[in-house]
């Protein structure tokens with residue numbers, strides 16, 4: 135059974151990930167993983183990109199064009215498609231993810247921990263504070279994986295965004311936090327590989343030296359896409375540039391779920407599910 139974990143590290147910049155995440159670098163160097171560069175969709179803001187990543191359509195099409203738009207997704211998306219196909223869905227994520235795919239506006243008590251098969255995110259663990267420690271978030275996600283073996287699990291830490299916005303992207307705090315995320319994830323990635331997950335690691339947007347994002351510079355929009363495919367080798371550093379728009383069709387393809395017509399971008403080809 136093909137299963138996917140998407141690690142969406144908020145504000146994880148391409149160059150900083152490549153330079154500082156040594157375990158992921160090892161997987162790329164050993165051709166266990168593949169590394170692509172994503173030139174991110176615009177605007178390079180969080181809520182619009184959460185929706186772009188999960189629907190595979192640009193912001194002007196899905197309508198979540200600013201962080202201030204608080205409503206559920208109105209487009210076919212990974213969580214809804216997976217739930218409708220009878221798959222198990224889960225997320226450990228910032229509360230905006232709950233608002234997009236479960237309920238809006240977010241209720242800090244009722245929506246924080248959900249285990250409800252009728253929801254698009256059936257098993258959810260959410261947080262509201264940007265400084266919520268990533269190591270705790272990763273533990274919640276790992277518990278969801280062990281307890282429910284979800285077919286699709288989203289893991290969404292905010293630490294890179296918090297350190298980048300507080301200290302700027304040229305700071306030792308931002309760079310060191312990439313090392314810490316890689317260090318915390320290394321043993322978990324090994325565990326999830328043993329459990330036959332295909333694992334993707336990416337970012338929603340980058341960040342600049344002023345601690346800002348939203349614009350069009352490479353610092354604000356270039357993020358990595360690491361892919362650790364289950365049951366086959368990776369391609370190492372591909373040198374290829376792809377788009378946020380490929381993520382949703384790629385995830386559904388791995389899960390062997392039909393890709394909705396709204397998702398126009400082709401899934402990454404090397405993991406097309408055997409029919």
Ligand SMILES: [Zn+2]
Nearest residue numbers: 144145180338
């Ligand atoms: Zn963000």
